[in-house]
Amino acid sequence: MRSSRRCCTREAPMAERKQMRRARRFALRALIPTQLSLGLLWFFLWGEWSWSSVLMGLVIATIIPMVFYLPPVGAGERIHVGWVLWYVLRLFIDIVKASFIVAGQAFGIGYSRDNAVIGVRLRTTSDIILTVVAESSTLVPGTLVIDVDRESRDLYLHVFSVRSPEQLEKARKDVLHTEELAILAIGSPEEVRMIREARAARTVAAASDADAAGPDGAAGADASAKGKGRR
Structure with a gap:
């Protein structure tokens, strides 16, 4: 012993x-x-x-x-060239689209005086991906990252010219979509697997919702057609 x-x-x-x-x-x-x-x-x-x-x-x-000591950054990231190219292309498209929207708002097209600050909690545990998502969101005109909480993985964004709550929800979904692309581009195998499972679950949920709404929608369309025929 x-x-x-x-x-x-x-x-x-x-x-x-x-x-x-x-x-x-x-x-x-x-x-x-x-x-x-x-x-x-x-x-x-x-x-x-x-x-x-x-x-x-x-x-x-x-x-x-x-x-000026920096906290250690995890070394679990892997570079996936195809997803990196797709990430850069999508970021370029988002910048161009948002630039035209903000330019139109400067001339009063779709402009609103209301602005908002929203918080978005990311799923990644990587400081590199957190930084990439924050910088990418700031590069897109109309949104600006004003604070980052490293412990809780929260990004706080200033959204310009808010016209409806749906616009805030879209801004939040855009940040989460940017995070997904960043993880697929340079994320660790564990986080890439997490994102792929989440995407597959969303696809299954969307398909089930479409199947559930399909017969009801068809029945509603048939009922409206019969009503018009009687008239």
């Missing part, structure tokens, strides 16, 4: 040490590209080649991540 307990107590610190080593390696891998990019930025801003400027750039690139 004592020997088994000793083995368990030895294995626990060894597992913790391995986990700490992996965390240090991951932090080092994430820090090196940051240092190199900041060093290159310093070099280009300096404008001339010299060993002193290179060393100073490396020193500053080392100090900045330590002083």
Whole structure:
């Protein structure tokens, strides 16, 4: 019994040490590209080649991540090229459509003095996707992300020229749709599976609603046709 307990107590610190080593390696891998990019930025801003400027750039690139510490970002994201291209295309289309709408509102076409702030809770746990969705929503004219709650994954948007509650619901659905496309483009396998299951459930629900409303709609149409024939 004592020997088994000793083995368990030895294995626990060894597992913790391995986990700490992996965390240090991951932090080092994430820090090196940051240092190199900041060093290159310093070099280009300096404008001339010299060993002193290179060393100073490396020193500053080392100090900045330590002083302005950022929380660790998960490394579970995977890039899916097809969905990335589709995401960029949809974002471009949304920007163009919203630009024409806002331009028309500047001339009084469909303009309303009422504005609103709405909150949208995202489903992702990735800080990268949270940032991508927030930036994309801000790029589309007519909506502006004014606050982000990282803990609850809430985005708070200012919606311009609100004419009806349906417009607010559409803005909320647009943000959630943007999140879905972002997850399919750069999300982890778990979140991609979650989005695909949610989409499949929505498709089944829509099909069942259409089947349920189909006979009633047909009966209503037949009744109205018979009424017109009697008249």
